[in-house]
Amino acid sequence: xxxxxxxxxxxxxxxxxxxxxxxxxxxxxxxxxxxxxxxxxxxxxxxxxxxxxxxxxxxxxxxxxxxxxxxxxxxxxxxxxxxxxxxxxxxxxxxxxxxxxxxxxxxxxxxxxxxxxxxxxxxxxxxxxxxxxxxxxxxxxxxxxxxxxxxxxxxxxxxxxxxxxxxxxxxxxxxxxxxxxxxxxxxxxxxxxxxxxxxxxxxxxxxxxxxxxxxxxxxxxxxxxxxxxxxxxxxxxxxxxxxxxxxxxxxxxxxxxxxxxxxxxxxxxxxxxxxxxxxxxxxxxxxxxxxxxxxxxxxxxxxxxxxxxxxxxxxxxxxxxxxxxxxxxxxxxxxxxxxxxxxxxxxxxxxxxxxxxxxxxxxxxxxxxxxxxxxxxxxxxxxxxxxxxxxxxxxxxxxxxxxxxxxxxxxxxxxxxxxxxxxxxxxxxxxxxxxxxxxxxxxxxxxxxxxxx
Ligand SMILES: [Zn+2]
Numbered sequence: 001x002x003x004x005x006x007x008x009x010x011x012x013x014x015x016x017x018x019x020x021x022x023x024x025x026x027x028x029x030x031x032x033x034x035x036x037x038x039x040x041x042x043x044x045x046x047x048x049x050x051x052x053x054x055x056x057x058x059x060x061x062x063x064x065x066x067x068x069x070x071x072x073x074x075x076x077x078x079x080x081x082x083x084x085x086x087x088x089x090x091x092x093x094x095x096x097x098x099x100x101x102x103x104x105x106x107x108x109x110x111x112x113x114x115x116x117x118x119x120x121x122x123x124x125x126x127x128x129x130x131x132x133x134x135x136x137x138x139x140x141x142x143x144x145x146x147x148x149x150x151x152x153x154x155x156x157x158x159x160x161x162x163x164x165x166x167x168x169x170x171x172x173x174x175x176x177x178x179x180x181x182x183x184x185x186x187x188x189x190x191x192x193x194x195x196x197x198x199x200x201x202x203x204x205x206x207x208x209x210x211x212x213x214x215x216x217x218x219x220x221x222x223x224x225x226x227x228x229x230x231x232x233x234x235x236x237x238x239x240x241x242x243x244x245x246x247x248x249x250x251x252x253x254x255x256x257x258x259x260x261x262x263x264x265x266x267x268x269x270x271x272x273x274x275x276x277x278x279x280x281x282x283x284x285x286x287x288x289x290x291x292x293x294x295x296x297x298x299x300x301x302x303x304x305x306x307x308x309x310x311x312x313x314x315x316x317x318x319x320x321x322x323x324x325x326x327x328x329x330x331x332x333x334x335x336x337x338x339x340x341x342x343x344x345x346x347x348x349x350x351x352x353x354x355x356x357x358x359x360x361x362x363x364x365x366x367x368x369x370x371x372x373x374x375x376x377x378x379x380x381x382x383x384x385x386x387x388x389x390x391x392x393x394x395x396x397x398x399x400x401x402x403x404x405x406x407x408x409x410x411x412x413x414x415x416x417x418x419x420x421x422x423x424x425x426x427x428x429x430x431x432x433x434x435x436x437x438x439x440x441x442x443x444x445x446x447x448x449x450x451x452x453x
Contacts, residue, residue, distance in 0.1 A: 002146050002211045002419050003222065003393015006270035051160075055435055056129075056136060056428055058082060059152035062118075063141035064127045069119040069183035072097050076118055079155070079177050086159035088175065096191030099177040103158055104166030111172045111202050112445065114158070114438075115396055116151030116210025116412075117188065118177035121420050129428070136428035144426040146419040150210035150412020151177050153431060157438035169446040174204075181396050184227075184355045189396040193403050203404050206368045206445065208438075209397045212414030213389060215433040216380060218372045219410035221390035222397050223270060224299035224359035226336055227278075228257075228312070228351065232319075233290045235346040247282045249319055249349070250293035256315050257295060260308065266300060270390045274298040288346065298392055301359035309333040309353065316340050316351050323347045357398035364388060366407035371444035372437070379436045391416070411438065 046054070061082070067075035079099035084091040088101030099118055120143035127141035139149075154175050166173055174196075178188025196203050213219045230253055237243040257275040264273040280293040299305070309331060320327070325344030332338050336356040342349050363369070376386040391410075401408050413434035418424045 002395050002416050003391040005389045006392045055156040062148045062152050063144050067119050069180050072119050072179045089163050096188045097179045098188040101175050103163045104172040108172035109170045111204045112206045113204040114154040114175045114208045116177050117147050117181035119182050121182050134429050138425050138427055140425040145212045145414035145424050147210050149414045149426040149431055153434045153438050154210055156435045160439050171446050186399045189399040204406050207408045209410035210412050211395050211410040212412045212416040215413050215430045216376050217387040217389050219389050221361035222394050223392050225357045225394045226297045227355035228295040230293045231350040233288050233348045236289050246289040246291045250291050269392050271300050301361045305336045306333040320349045357394050360397050360401045362408045367448045368407040371441045374444050375437045375440035378440050
């Protein structure tokens with residue numbers, strides 16, 4: 001998951017011109033200088049045209065192995081083998097089926113985690129590279145943008161740098177393609193949290209999340225989220241009777257969520273509570289009428305979720321007043337998870353909260369952000385204006401940041417408005433620019449003086 005930019009993006013410099021790497025499609029982005037001969041990584045020796053082919057084959061091959069959430073094993077095995085072949089160290093498919101490779105000594109004084117995700121949403125898009133008049137064409141395929149393009153860019157950049165470079169800079173780099181990011185379980189990211197817990201292994205000093213931001217932007221924030229499932233049951237009533245019908249309970253809750261959103265009205269979509277009705281349906285078996293409805297709330301940073309749980313509990317009390325049954329609740333207001341239920345005889349009402357993630361807005365002045373801004377200007381042109389963006393969706397940044405609390409950004413090639421669409425495709429010129437930028441950002445970071453945490 002990733003989510004569309006929220007419109008809160010701000011220029012950090014003057015506007016750029018057109019991007020020649022994007023011949024006339026959407027035209028977003030400033031103009032990079034012609035990719036410098038061989039890119040920063042020419043130091044590693046491969047002639048640039050051959051290296052471009054090798055790096056394009058990495059992303060094409062990764063997109064070609066299907067990897068629906070909970071079915072990532074084949075893709076992870078493929079990527080771990082590719083990491084090994086490209087010179088990454090300690091490559092493995094770990095206990096959560098993440099594909100993981102490293103550079104540098106395990107006890108280096110600084111740890112940088114590049115955390116992408118290897119799983120995709122459903123929807124088969126035939127994998128192909130089509131010419132579009134640009135130098136390298138366009139890669140079509142599910143996951144090309146969200147988020148195998150960013151993940152492949154991480155692996156390609158790490159392969160250019162190599163283990164000797166990491167050791168020379170006393171740096172340890174971990175590249176991970178995490179599982180189940182799209183499944184709301186974030187199994188892969190949770191596994192990494194358990195492993196890099198500050199006791200068994202150090203927590204990272206910097207974390208780069210692999211999500212599409214376009215080559216010239218860095219993503220600083222993701223909204224939080226809460227999922228709310230409603231189930232109500234009533235004795236069947238004649239549709240010509242005076243009763244409004246069981247479905248009205250879902251409508252009533254929707255109205256309450258809209259009130260919550262109105263009270264939390266920020267200036268931008270990133271700062272507002274955004275409710276959604278994910279599914280709703282009524283059924284009847286002749287004895288009972290039932291409504292099931294699933295709601296979602298996108299939450300701003302620093303949202304008081306405990307107060308929301310209070311409000312939902314109070315709504316529940318009103319909606320269940322005529323049921324007059326015993327109340328069951330295991331709601332945890334701080335974590336915003338659990339269920340509240342009231343049942344007697346013919347009638348029942350149940351409200352479940354799940355999938356809570358807090359919103360994150362990273363520090364735009366961190367050494368990591370500075371390393372990326374300098375890399376974007378360095379790979380682009382001196383006039384390139386890097387931009388910041390925040391997203392209304394969620395990603396693994398929401399999972400790892402509350403624990404690691406280190407400087408973080410999300411970065412990767414691709415247009416996130418194509419996430420989860422039938423038209424998902426990645427411009428390969430942009431992908432190669434992003435590899436240059438990740439490589440240069442890591443070089444910048446390695447050269448930056450250490451910061452106290
Ligand atoms: Zn994603």
